Amino acid sequence: MRTSLFKNQDALAGLLFMGLGALGFAVALGYKFGTTIEMGPGYFPRILSLVLIGFGILTFIKGVRSCAAIEGGWAWLPLALLTAAMVLFGFLVERLGLVPALATLIFVSARAGHEFKALEVLVLTVVLSLLAAAVFVWGLKLPYSLFAWNF
């Protein structure tokens, strides 16, 4: 049975490890290697990166041999939406305040679900914003403004 490389679970994992290892090694070239007695900041990272590349190669070979495919599809849309929700929250919380940032986060992340009912999301937003304000602002006494305008 042949599996396309793009669906080959282990081959992709191997490539990912090799890539991350290569990146780690390349960046660590900028740090002093030092000697065994007095290790520089680059000693450990370079060795670890090489080991990671090694494991990556092993995993890749195994993948090419076994051809195990990834189970199920990729949930790219939910992943993108959740990532966007968190990034938007980080961007907005200091500019518009806690409540608008949370509302955006909940609205965007709720779109990642299978069902999206506007009324439900509205209620959810109100309840969760109140909960967050209660726990973090009034409970843990963190100095966040609920609404703001800093641009």
Next chain:
Amino acid sequence: MEIIDHFVLGFGVALSLQNLAYCFLGVLLGTLIGVLPGVGPLVTISMLLPMTFGLPPVSAVIMLSGIYYGAQYGGSTTAILVNLPGETSSAVTCLDGYQMARRGRAGAALAIAALSSFVAGCIGTLLIVALGVPLAGWALRFGAEDYFALMVLGLVAASVLSHGDMVKALAMVVLGLLIGLVGTDVNSGAERYTFGLPELADGIGFTVLAVGIFAISEVVLNLEQKEAREVFTRNVGGLMPRWEDLKASFLPTLRGTAIGSFFGILPGTGPSISSFSSYMLEKKLAKDPSRFGQGAIEGVAAPEAANNAAAQTAFIPTLTLGIPGSATMALILGALIMNGVQPGPSVMARNPELFWGVIASMFIGNALLVALNLPLVGLWVRLLSIPYRWLFPAIVMFCALGNYSLNNSAIDVYLCAAIGVLGYVLAKLKCPPAPLVLGYVLGPMMEENVRRALLLSEGDLSIFVRSPISLTFLALSLLLLISMALPAIRRGKARVDQEEAGAT
């Protein structure tokens, strides 16, 4: 007796109003969130981790431990009531627990699960004391090279013994070690892998990594499938187990506790394997094995005792050696480091109130669990009907807000989102996340110990084989690696993995 003094000290700490409240809060939150469908102990702990920051270290660990065994227990409630294991370790409980529930004996199953967990939890906690004290005393004599070798053994064992592919698990350990290096190097002051961002000078925050890799990627994985669930709420039945139930559960509970305690101490094994093996053992010992899978009470008591005992004894290497054996323990250890406690054998001597306070709180927490769970079963049942589409935005909110609140830094939230993406991709490629977190937690300590050892030996690498302790650990690690390369053993492990998957 010295030990009595220790317990007096411990209970003094744990019974203070504040710590009692945190223990209660932890158990309550843990059960509450653990019962919610699709939210296991790892997600629960990583999500609530930021909130324990700022508490005194004792209270933080007491609360986190409470969350841990609360969530563990919440998982078995869902296993019995809706045939949906909250986490892998309660998968086995589904087999007979759900069958009991279908026969109108859900109450008895829940009660037996609670009681056997309680017994196992108490015995497990006593074991922490019995084994932990001498172990820490022995470990105090370790040199830097011995420590390094012990960490190697811990990491190798955790990857070899855990579920799935060994090479990928080892690669994840190395990746975790690399991620642990991000930030300022303590020896030279040089910044590594910070890409010029001042926010990264202190490294990637522990909660940022834990939340991204466990919580965010878990939510996306859950969103792949449509939710389909048959909630079983018809009749919970009487909570009081019958006398013959208790009698039938007594020995299985003890056997389960023994199995669980053993696997709990080993790195990489823990609750899932324990509950599975103890179920298999009971089935073999039973006079009539065909009752299993049809609602046999032993099939609930033994695995529940086993996974709870394992959950407790997993604290032994974490608290006494500073070497976590599982992802959850890595989270607890990370919380200790975050709170300024240097983990290792000296914790017991330097922070006795922490060690003994946490131990004492475990007895209290386990008792609270029984007291809390049985009367509130009705509430837990109702929680089960909350649809996931309401839950996951709340999880994402707590993840984002929790991470933001630690340093008031938006960069942390961005980083967490990025790690979430990486975590999801890795999870889809069947790369286990636990070894990565173990590597991340141990990375800085490992580098420091290697450096110290080689500085003392003047660069002579043979120091790692000249110390008998270090030699033993390294030899054991090598043996584990070689044994996995042998085809016969590898096939055996693949079979166990498969059977375990079959049980779920």
